[in-house]
Amino acid sequence: MPVTVGIDLGTTNSVVAYIDKNGNPQVLTNEEGFRTTPSVVSFCNQEILVGLPAVDNENESPSETIRSVKRNMGKNFSYVLNNKEYSPEQISSYILSKLKKDAETFIGDTIDSAVITVPAYFNNDQRKTTKVAAELAGLRVSRIINEPTAASLAYGLDKNLNQTILVYDLGGGTFDVTILKIAEGMDFHVLSTSGDTELGGDDFDKCLVDLIVEKHGGKYINDPRLRNAAEKAKKELSFKTEANVSIPYYDFVDGNPINLKVTISREEFQNKIQSLIDKTKKCVDQALFDAGLKFHDIDEVVFVGGSTRVPYIKESVREWTNKNPNKSINPDEAVAIGAAIQANILSGNSDKVIFLVDVTPLSLGIETQGGLMNVMIKRNSSIPAEVTETFTTAFDNQEKVDVSIYQGERPQAVYNHLLGKITLDGIKKASRGVPKIEVTFEIDSNGILSVMAKDEDSGISKYLTLEGSSSLTSDQIQKLILEAENNKNDDKLFLEISNIKSQLTDRIIQIEELLRTDVLPRHVVEDLTDMKKSLQESSESNNIEMLTGLLESTNDDIKEYSQIVYKKAKEHVTQKL
Numbered sequence: 001m002p003v004t005v006g007i008d009l010g011t012t013n014s015v016v017a018y019i020d021k022n023g024n025p026q027v028l029t030n031e032e033g034f035r036t037t038p039s040v041v042s043f044c045n046q047e048i049l050v051g052l053p054a055v056d057n058e059n060e061s062p063s064e065t066i067r068s069v070k071r072n073m074g075k076n077f078s079y080v081l082n083n084k085e086y087s088p089e090q091i092s093s094y095i096l097s098k099l100k101k102d103a104e105t106f107i108g109d110t111i112d113s114a115v116i117t118v119p120a121y122f123n124n125d126q127r128k129t130t131k132v133a134a135e136l137a138g139l140r141v142s143r144i145i146n147e148p149t150a151a152s153l154a155y156g157l158d159k160n161l162n163q164t165i166l167v168y169d170l171g172g173g174t175f176d177v178t179i180l181k182i183a184e185g186m187d188f189h190v191l192s193t194s195g196d197t198e199l200g201g202d203d204f205d206k207c208l209v210d211l212i213v214e215k216h217g218g219k220y221i222n223d224p225r226l227r228n229a230a231e232k233a234k235k236e237l238s239f240k241t242e243a244n245v246s247i248p249y250y251d252f253v254d255g256n257p258i259n260l261k262v263t264i265s266r267e268e269f270q271n272k273i274q275s276l277i278d279k280t281k282k283c284v285d286q287a288l289f290d291a292g293l294k295f296h297d298i299d300e301v302v303f304v305g306g307s308t309r310v311p312y313i314k315e316s317v318r319e320w321t322n323k324n325p326n327k328s329i330n331p332d333e334a335v336a337i338g339a340a341i342q343a344n345i346l347s348g349n350s351d352k353v354i355f356l357v358d359v360t361p362l363s364l365g366i367e368t369q370g371g372l373m374n375v376m377i378k379r380n381s382s383i384p385a386e387v388t389e390t391f392t393t394a395f396d397n398q399e400k401v402d403v404s405i406y407q408g409e410r411p412q413a414v415y416n417h418l419l420g421k422i423t424l425d426g427i428k429k430a431s432r433g434v435p436k437i438e439v440t441f442e443i444d445s446n447g448i449l450s451v452m453a454k455d456e457d458s459g460i461s462k463y464l465t466l467e468g469s470s471s472l473t474s475d476q477i478q479k480l481i482l483e484a485e486n487n488k489n490d491d492k493l494f495l496e497i498s499n500i501k502s503q504l505t506d507r508i509i510q511i512e513e514l515l516r517t518d519v520l521p522r523h524v525v526e527d528l529t530d531m532k533k534s535l536q537e538s539s540e541s542n543n544i545e546m547l548t549g550l551l552e553s554t555n556d557d558i559k560e561y562s563q564i565v566y567k568k569a570k571e572h573v574t575q576k577l
Contacts, residue, residue, distance in 0.1 A: 002112040004142055004347040005103055006150070006339025007096070009116055009130065011070040012172025012201055013306070014039050014095060015336035016103045019344035025154070025337045030102040036332055037102070039172075041066045041094050043081050050098040058224045065224075066091050068173050068202055073133075074126030089129045093136035100137055113140040115343040117335050119174040120146040121195040121361050123407070124419065124449045131448075142346045143445060147171070148178035149190060149358055150338030151304040154329050156182050163299040164191075166287070168317060168325065169335075170280065171305035173200040177283050179291045179298070190359045192290035192380045194283040199276060201307035205230045207272040208264065212245050215262040221251060226260075237266045238309050270312045277316050284320065290380050301325045304334050358383050360443055367404040367413035369394045370498045376441040379409065383447060388440045390456075397429040401437055403453045411494060422462050424453045432509075493544070500547045501539055507554060508535050514561055524561055531557065 005028075008015045013036040016028045027035045032052045042054035042065040049057050058065040064081055072088040079086045103111050116139075118130055127144055134141045148167035155165070161182045169176040176195035182188055208230035213220045220226075225247050233243040243264050250260035288294065301317060303325040308314065317325050329337070360383050365375040368391065376387045393401060401424050408416025427435050436456040443449050454461035511532045515525065531554055538550055 002110045003103075003107055004113045004115070004343040005111055006336050006341070006343045007099060007114045007116045008147070008150070008333075008336035008339060009070065009092065009096065009099075009118075009133075010039055010172055010335075011068050011174060012039060013037060013332070014099055015333055016099050017333065017336040017340035018103070018107065019340050019349065025340050027333050027336060028103050028106045030098075031105065037095070037099060039067070039070065039095050041069070041091050048094055050094050062222070062224050069095075071173050071198060074123065074129045087129075089133040090136065092130070092133035096134055096137035096139060100139060111139070113142045113343075113347075115143045115145060115150075115339040115346065116141055117145055117147045117150045117339050118447075119195060119197050120148055120176040120178055120193040121174075121197050122146075122447070124447070126197075127448050142343060144447065145339065145342055146176070146178065146190075146193065146358055146447070147174075147335045148176045148193065148304065149180070149188070150336075150342065151302065151329070151334040152178070152180050152182065152188055153338035153341045154334040155302050155326070155338075156188065164293070164297060165300045165302055166284070166298045166321070167302045167304055168280070168284070168308065169195075169304040170307040170313065171200050172307065173198070173202050175199040175280055175283065175305075177280070177287045179287050179293065190382075191293070192287045193359055193361055194287040194290070195361075196279060196283060199279055200305070201234075203276055204234060204273055204307060204310065207276070208234055208269060211264060211268060211272050212260070212262055215264070216250075216260050219251065223247070223250065226250075233264055234269070234310070237264070237269050238311055241266045266311075273310075273312065277313060280313075281316070281320060295321050295323075298323065302329070303327050304329075304331050306332050358445075358447070360385070360447065362407045363409055364405070364407055364419075364441055364443075364449065365413075366391075366439060367406060370502060371413055372498060373406055373408070373411050373413040373416055376439070377443065383443045384445045386440065386442045388438055391437045391439060392433050393427070393430070393435050393437075394432060396432050398432070398435070399427050399429060400425045401427065401453070403437075403439060403451070405451055419449070420451075422451060422453045424455060424460065424462055426458055426460050427455050428457050497542055497544055497547065500544065500551060503551055504535055504539055504547065507551065507558065508532055508539075510558055510562075511535075514558075520561065520564060524564065527557065528561065 003018060005016050005018045015036055017025055018028065020026050029035055030037050030051065037051040038055050040051065040054040040058070042049045042057040042061060044057050044061060054065060066079055069088050069091045073092065075088065077088055079091060100111050114134065116130060116134055118127055130144060131141045148169045151167050151169060152165060162184050163182050165180050165182060167178045167180065174195065174197045176193065178193045179191045180188055181191055205227060209226055212226065212230060229245050229247055233245050236243040245260065245262050245264060247260040249257045251258040298321060301321050301323050308331050314325055359380045360377060361379065363375045363379045364377045365373050368374045376389060377385055403422040403424065404413065405419045405421065406413050406416040407419055410416050424437065438454040438456060440452045441449065450463060452461055452463050511528050514520065515528055535550065535554070538547060541547060
């Protein structure tokens with residue numbers, strides 16, 4: 001009988017787990033006899049090497065070796081190897097194929113489906129390309145779940161908890177922080193999430209590489225041994241105060257070999273990575289703010305990801321939270337185990353019932369008249385989610401509408417990230433405000449967004465098709481959130497001005513309707529014409545006091561002239577009778 005596994009498709013290393021016949025989670029051993037598989041692909045002649053064989057081949061063929069492909073998922077990016085282009089999802093599929101093959105050998109059965117984890121801050125395109133990679137590897141994706149959420153499942157397994165936990169997940173290439181409420185009965189409710197998809201152990205290694213090169217004399221050489229030496233030094237500094245780095249024949253001067261030999265202290269390393277740790281602190285603060293909590297509201301801090309082994313990280317988190325991070329679960333394996341738990345439940349092999357509610361990391365909405373962002377699904381809303389709202393046309397006889405979909409936190413759509421656009425044609429000609437356009441936003445359990453726009457009168461509908469070129473990095477996500485906070489006052493003023501201008505537009509339309517009646521005295525027609533001109537000229541201004549005054553000053557006149565039209569119309573009806 002085919003088995004469903006849980007896969008942690010990591011930036012640096014990947015792990016596969018499943019639930020055995022006794023209901024216990026098991027991390028699988030790969031062909032090389034290890035529980036983790038390096039997420040490395042190398043091309044050797046016509047052979048594609050994955051994992052440790054790829055790492056071994058890197059020294060011989062560094063230009064034909066690919067690391068950290070996860071960071072390029074969902075981007076308009078390609079690798080060129082042997083005059084052939086490969087997409088990130090193709091490279092990821094080679095890793096997944098090996099994981100699948102090794103799992104089948106270990107279990108002795110066919111693997112046809114998997115629950116695959118992704119960083120909480122992976123956007124729609126990144127999630128979609130992850131699914132594509134799995135399909136290329138012959139795997140059906142039962143569910144995509146966020147890595148910190150998966151880790152919380154592993155942490156809460158067989159525990160009768162009632163806690164609020166903070167999952168601090170620092171992997172090889174990504175960082176996530178998620179705050180969850182775990183209630184009795186295996187009820188997992190994500191309150192908020194934040195993170196950075198381009199921050200992880202790779203960046204700590206790069207800091208060490210820079211430090212090694214600086215101490216050696218400042219000359220960088222693209223040598224795989226340098227990165228390997230930095231990684232080794234990082235591990236040594238986890239239990240030693242100093243690490244010696246030695247690379248023979250690092251360089252040549254006038255044909256003579258130059259060896260690299262330096263000593264790195266733990267203090268030097270800590271100073272070098274301080275800015276990276278500060279970045280994780282900002283994400284933690286953001287998650288707490290979004291959840292409406294303080295550090296004292298957190299019952300437990302759970303560490304996930306191999307990079308949490310760096311002592312300075314533990315010290316820093318303990319200082320912020322006043323809590324010792326919980327390391328009861330293996331930080332390298334927790335995510336895969338959580339994915340396996342979910343896989344086992346989805347396959348119907350478990351008598352456990354888990355209620356898992358995740359969230360979306362950024363607000364989603366459409367652009368409306370005046371360049372406003374109409375939020376359909378708010379940031380940190382529970383998923384899956386479906387929201388439908390009805391909109392209308394902005395102009396008379398409008399035959400098509402553009403539905404522009406944005407991701408972000410600013411009230412002005414232009415300052416947010418454009419995901420895509422739907423053009424709905426064939427709308428029946430009518431006065432502004434008459435057509436009814438239904439817009440539906442749906443986020444599935446994998447966090448993937450679909451959008452539909454439908455004209456209620458004609459029944460014509462169109463769906464959003466998202467392409468893989470609109471990737472949004474976590475830095476961009478954090479920038480959008482920060483910009484929204486920093487521009488809060490300006491955005492408030494913009495909304496007030498937009499509201500007044502919308503009322504002025506309505507006032508101009510009222511005047512045009514009155515002028516079309518042909519029942520008003522000549523002096524009234526002249527007054528209304530001058531009033532319309534004044535309103536149109538003033539609509540370009542952003543002086544809120546002037547706009548408000550203009551709106552108020554024309555209010556009584558419009559009421560008076562409307563009464564004249566009403567009276568004339570009533571007299572006309574009476575005469576007919």
